[in-house]
Amino acid sequence: MKLYQIIGILILLTVGMSSCEEIIELDLSNSEPRLVIEAAVDAESGAGIVSLTKSNGFYDPISLELVTGATVTITQADGTEIAFGSLADGIYIGTGIVAEEGDVLSILVVDSEGNEYKANSTTPHSVSIDSLELIELERGGGSFGGGDEEKLYQVFTHWQDKAGTESFYRVRATVNDTLKTNVYTLADDLLEEGEAMSRPFFDIFEGGDTVEIQLLSIDKPTYIYYDNLSSIQGFGSSTPFNPKNNFDNNALGYFGVFRLDTETVILPE
Amino acid sequence: MSKYLKSLLFLMLPFAAFSQENYTISGYMRDGSTGEELLYATVVVKETGSGATTNLYGFYSITLPxxxxxxxxxxxxxxxxxxxxDLKADLKKDVELTSGATDLNEIVIEGEKDDENITNTEVSVVTLDVKDAKLIPVLLGEQDILKTLQLMPGVSSNSEGSSGFFVRGGDADQNLILLDEAPVYNASHLLGFFSVFNSDALKDVKLYKGGMPAEYGGRVSSVMDVRMKNGNMKEWNVSGGLGLISSRLTVEGPIQKDKGSIIVSGRRTYADVLAKPFLEDGFSDAxxxxxDFNLKANYKIGEKDRIYLSGYLGRDVFGTDNFGFNWGNTTGTLRWNHLFSDKLFSNTTLVYSDYDYGFKVQAGNNGISLSSGIYDYNLKQDYNYYLNPNNTLSFGWLVNYHRLKPSTFTIGEEEAEEDETQDEQKALEGGFYISNEQKFSDKLTINYGVRLSTFSNVGEYTEKVYNEFDDVISSTTYGSGEIYNSYYGLEPRVNATYLLNNSSSLKASYNRNYQYLHLLSNSTSGTPTDLWIASSPLVKPQIANQVALGYFRNFNNNTYEFSAETYYKNLENQVDFEDGGSGVNNLDLESDIVFGKGRTYGLEVFLKKKKGDFTGWISYTLAKSERQFEAINDGSWFSARQDRTHDISIVGVYQLSPKWSLSASFVYYTGDAVTFPIGKYFIxxxxxxxxGDRNADRMPNYHRLDLGATYIVKDNDKFYSDLSFSIYNIYNQRNAYQINFALDDTGATQATKLSLFGIVPSITWNFNF
Known part of the structure; x- marks a missing residue:
């Protein structure tokens, strides 16, 4: 929970019964659809996946407009170009990408109208999970929700920070093979340089769940992007803004090279 | 010392008259029933038309042939x-005024000098009578001078129910809030719903929206000078109130009759007790x-000396098992008034002020906690020199040592270790000023002065230089006590009044102010975690230049008071967080700050009825407030959040009978400038x-009507009590506090309006004996 979320709850508590929420219809201006590029390269396996979609109006139906007919190319640090193929509408994949720690990879996306979008990302160091720690949450006294039957858990991930380098991490989780979205568990080594690190995944799990924890090592721009994303999805108290990203030409989204380690646990019922 | 000063001043003022034998009438003006000194009271010599106003300690001095x-x-x-x-020698005359009973030896004339607003040199100033403010209806019956100020032109509230305020389009941190000369860094309780000022302990409030006298410095948009009561000099007195969410108690009385007095005032809310039944399980132990706790004591040591000690302590506490959150201010002021002569008044002040907050989240054995604070140590001297009827000089100096402790962040098991994420900042702020209020003719009076302010960063500190990616490219460490950076500011201040006739005047002012401390906020509502930072080699001092022009007129034998003022203010070196910036757990805070400028201008119209059974006012502000930051909206000018085009307040109080008085207040203002979505996408x-662009959209317009009634249950010499009823938001207008954009249950996007207060009735019982 972010600080302002807690403050938000406190505000609601303070005003008690008096506050109320209602749905309103606002006359919002609509922007021109903008290209959204989500591009990630797994430096471990050498596989890259790029999805191209378009933004739409706030009150438009939730449907993804997939962008087809684009060309996607990644240039390795040694100058080798890897051309991506289209896997499905709006999904492009590339394989055999060589990315050593510190290598800067660049991506070029050209849409069917010839507009070019570029970004760079630096390959981070590798990381491995030392252990997962399960903490069963107390019922009744706690402030967390959930049914009365299942046990509730918090999952902590423990790992060793690489010494002598600035590091950025993200912990992701899948529950029964479904990725938890809109949860950003981020960590940097600013205060824990070279130390053993540990973070709880910022959500709770129920007994019986199969949880796969993914620990990602990412570069700084990607970290900032995720951090921005998480802060605008909070309680809404901060001045809203669009996340700072690494693409040019007004494209939304990001390009990031990452390394990851995974560990799976089945939570006791 | 005094001789030296005198000769120096005479050299500087060759127009001083020596031709005749001159004598001085001086003394203090007091409230006859309590012995409280009267501030800004008027003394007029009828034959010459010359006059004086009592200073902040109730002292006046007039020199005449x-x-x-x-x-x-x-x-x-x-x-x-x-x-x-019959003036043949210097005369000491202390005067006690009363509201009712008269002294047989003196002739009583009622309310003749009610045109002070026309004749004084003050432009852009709001003076509040704390007693009058008590009749205006308020949220939950909790009297609050800050909320009354928000009903004045040019002063707007931060948000619904908030005691935070903006003055003439300036930011919240640009208001200098002084409580008995001690700066108050966070004047709000309960996340802004109540201010730290307990009306029971207050005597006088003055807000300068512009044209600040040279004695004030350190903030660019306004000065709010709050003075606590000295305590009853005559007899012991207990007063208090029982309200729905808080209770107050004040005890005051003489330490030694007419020599010294003491006042102690306390207030505590019990929202937690009342809210408990409604809270979810997890919060039941919240x-x-x-x-709040105010204390003030004063003692007259002799004819010429008087000592004042005053203090304030206030704290907010929030918490459950899993998290805790608390913050508060402490101020202490020690003052020594000394009369060097009947013309030279001096005050020496020693001030301590701090504001700090702490925050803790505990999850299992792991916890995160952080704390932050600002600590001030302040020594200053102020002099009033009543040279002759046409010249009153004020001068003085101050040194203020600031310690700013940005967030100290602790992470780990059982609060094992403490990691300081940011260096403590230390700084020395200084000021010297001199000003003169000079009467050039019967019609023209000008108060002109200049303030020289200085600011120096003191080590030890590690200064960092950042590149465009916010990476540290170099750092320099300065030793303990080393001054590594200094700023100087020359701040001219001029106020002029030209009397058009007996009942109307034109006034003009110019002021230039420097501000060396800045508040960084990444929320729109203003939270206790907003962070104060000092100017540094990277963060330049804020500068404001403001001009104001006003027309003042009284009607119907001073029953009505009318004023119209226009102003233009430009703001330099404004600071803000870049998008996504945060002061919490941020080692490289300065790299997240962006710099820009601002401009605000407007028209303020005010009409007040001061006398009769029906009193009240109408205030209207037409204004614009804009900012420009290179990193925001591609560097184009955009509306500040508090840019409210129209802001209207109407207040009425009607004395129905000796026992009943009724009141009402209505406010309407243009919705805040905010940022709304212009589309959506998946990531x-x-x-x-x-x-879309920053602040390109608007919240819905805000309006609200409150009603109040006060019934005096008992009023005799021994005991007074009243019941005060108020209904906040009588027609239950659901004003938007916040608009959130999210998915609904069906997966469609929607906008949700959050409104805080519907109709809120309350009752308070007040007593005094």
């Missing part, structure tokens, strides 16, 4: 007194309260809003 004079003493709401003097499996 030998002769016979009629001197009139007056103060708003009290019966004026006239005295005939703490949720604040308290990382989640839906994300695409936002």
């Amino acid at each position: 030998a002769g016979k004079y009629t001197v009139q003493y007056s103060y708003i709401g009290m019966q004026a007194q006239e005295m005939v003097v 703490d949720l309260y604040f308290y 990382d499996g989640g839906l994300v809003n695409l936002y």
Whole structure:
């Protein structure tokens, strides 16, 4: 929970019964659809996946407009170009990408109208999970929700920070093979340089769940992007803004090279 | 010392008259029933038309050629007194005014000097009578001078129910809030719903929206000077109130009659006690309260010396098992008034002030906690020199040592270790000023002065230089006590009044102010975690230049008071967080700050009825407030959040009978400038809003009507009590506090309006004996 979320709850508590929420219809201006590029390269396996979609109006139906007919190319640090193929509408994949720690990879996306979008990302160091720690949450006294039957858990991930380098991490989780979205568990080594690190995944799990924890090592721009994303999805108290990203030409989204380690646990019922 | 000063001043002022034998009438003006000194009270010499105003300690001094004079003493709401003097020697005359009973030896004239607003040199100033403010209906019956100020032109509230305020389009941190000369860094309780000022302990409030006298410095948009009561000099007195969410108690009385007095005032809310039944299980053991404690004592050591000690302590506490949150201010002021002569008044002040907050989240054995604070140590001297009837000089100096402790962040098991994420900042702020209020003719009076301010960063500190990616490219470490950076500011201040006739005047002012401390806020509502930072080699001092022009007129024998003022203010070196910047757990805070400028301008119209059974006012502000930051909206000018085009307040109080008084207040203002989404897209499996330009949209317009009634249950010499009823938001207008954009249950996007207060009735019982 972010600080302002807690403050938000406190505000609601303070005003008690008096506050109320209602749905309103606002006359919002609509922007021109903008290209959204989500591009990630797994430096471990050498596989890259790029999805191209378009933004739409706030009150438009939730449907993804997939962008087809684009060309996607990644240039390795040694100058080798890897051309991506289209896997499905709006999904492009590339394989055999060589990315050593510190290598800067660049991506070029050209849409069917010839507009070019570029970004760079630096390959981070590798990381491995030392252990997962399960903490069963107390019922009744706690402030967390959930049914009365299942046990509730918090999952902590423990790992060793690489010494002598600035590091950025993200912990992701899948529950029964479904990725938890809109949860950003981020960590940097600013205060824990070279130390053993540990973070709880910022959500709770129920007994019986199969949880796969993914620990990602990412570069700084990607970290900032995720951090921005998480802060605008909070309680809404901060001045809203669009996340700072690494693409040019007004494209939304990001390009990031990452390394990851995974560990799976089945939570006791 | 005093001789030296005198000769220096005479050298500087060759126009001083020496031709005749001159004598001085001086003394203090007090409230006859309590012995409280009257501030800004008026003394007029009828024969010459010259006059004086009492200073912040109730002292006045007028120098006249030998002769016979009629001197009139007056103060708003009290019966004026006239005295005939045959001036052949210096005369000491302490005067006590009363609201009712009269002294047989003196002639009483009621309310003749009610045109102070026309004749004084003050432009852009709001003076509040704390007693009058008590009749205006308020949220939950909790009287609050800050909320009354928000009903004045040019002063707007931060948000619904908030005691935070903006003055003439300036930011919240640009208001200098002084409580008995001690700066208050966070004047709000309960996340802004109540201010730290307990009306029971207060005597006088003055807000300068512009044209600040040279004695004030350190903030660019306004000065709010709050003075606590000294305590009853005559007899012991207990007063208090029982309200729905808080109770107050004040005890005051003489330490030694007419020599010294003491006042102790306390207030505590019990929201937690009341809220408990409604709270979810997890919060049932929650703490949720604040308290205030004011203390003031003073003692006259002799004819010429008086000592004042005053203090404030207030704290907010929130918490449950899993998290805790508390913050508060502490101020202490020690003052020594000394009369060097009947013309030279001095005050020496020693001030301590701090504001700090702490925050803790505990999850299992792991916890995160952080704390932050700002600590001030301040020494200053102020002099008033009543040179002659046409010249009153003020001068003084101050040094203020600031310690700013940005967030100290602790992470790990059982609060094992403490990691300081940011260096403590230390700084020395200084100021010297001199000003003169000079009467050039019967019609023209000008108060002109200059303030020289200085600011120096003191080590030890590690200064960092950042590149465009916010990476540290170099750092320099300065030793303990080393001054590594200094700023100087020359701040001219001019106020002029030109009397058009007996009942109208034109006034103009120019002021230039420097501000060396800045508040960084990444929320729109203003939270206790907003962070104060000092100017540094990277962060330049804020500068404001403001001009204002006003027309003042009284009607119907001073029953009505009208004013119209226009102003233009430009703001340099404004600071803000870049998008996504945060002061929490941020080692490289300065790299997240962006710099820009601002401009605000507007028209303020005010009409007040001061006398009769029906009193009240209408205030209207037409204004614009804009900012420009290179990193925001591609560097184009955009509306500040508090840019409210129209802001209207109407207040009425009607004395129905001796026992009943009714009141009402209505406010309407243009919705705040905010940022709304202009589209949406998917990223990382989640839906994300695409936002438009910063502050390009508007919240819905705000309006609200409150009603109040006060019934005096008992009023005799021994005991007074009243019941005060108020209904906040009588027609239950659901004003938007916040608009959120999210998915509904069906997966469609929607906008949700959050409104805080519907209709809120309350009752308070007040007593005094």
